[in-house]
Amino acid sequence: MIDLLNLPGVKPVDYFSQNHGITVVAEALDGDLPLCADCGKPMYRHGKRPNLFADIPMQMQPVRLEIFRPRYRCDGCGKMATPELMFLDEKHRATKRLVDAIRERCLGMSFHALAEQTGLAVNTIKNIAHDLIEELERTVHYETPIIMGIDEVNIAGKYRCVITNLATNNIYQMLP
Numbered sequence: 001m002i003d004l005l006n007l008p009g010v011k012p013v014d015y016f017s018q019n020h021g022i023t024v025v026a027e028a029l030d031g032d033l034p035l036c037a038d039c040g041k042p043m044y045r046h047g048k049r050p051n052l053f054a055d056i057p058m059q060m061q062p063v064r065l066e067i068f069r070p071r072y073r074c075d076g077c078g079k080m081a082t083p084e085l086m087f088l089d090e091k092h093r094a095t096k097r098l099v100d101a102i103r104e105r106c107l108g109m110s111f112h113a114l115a116e117q118t119g120l121a122v123n124t125i126k127n128i129a130h131d132l133i134e135e136l137e138r139t140v141h142y143e144t145p146i147i148m149g150i151d152e153v154n155i156a157g158k159y160r161c162v163i164t165n166l167a168t169n170n171i172y173q174m175l176p
């Protein structure tokens with residue numbers, strides 16, 4: 001089967017359309033047996049477990065990845081381990097490339113439209129957008145205006161104070 005995923009560490013083995021979306025079944029490539037993080041003994045294979053993750057859309061349809069990852073077990077202490085896949089964002093149950101694509105679009109599109117396109121829940125889109133906005137608030141610093149403009153604008157039924165930098169035609173700050 002052609003590698004239509006192009007993700008490191010997994011190979012697609014099947015794909016099918018279902019519920020207005022595409023499911024791609026992939027297997028994690030099996031490497032060497034890991035050592036137990038707690039007692040250092042070599043671990044044993046202990047079955048395979050599928051997990052679902054959202055991925056970037058294909059053919060204008062949401063994509064779900066069903067990834068089968070091996071599980072390992074330590075005979076000494078009973079600890080279980082699953083190999084990590086670098087391209088996954090486990091917190092959002094999605095691939096990192098999908099989260100990146102949503103970050104690029106979430107300030108210019110509605111959360112509902114993005115949820116429909118990607119198959120993710122609206123709340124997941126909202127969380128990704130909030131993380132991005134928090135990051136921008138921490139990292140983006142606005143130049144102090146030399147010529148300041150002040151006006152009000154009605155947003156969501158209430159007037160907000162808008163301060164602009166007239167020299168650069170940018171918003172400087174919005175106040176309640």
Ligand SMILES: [Zn+2]
Binds near residue numbers: 036075076
């Ligand atoms: Zn152990």
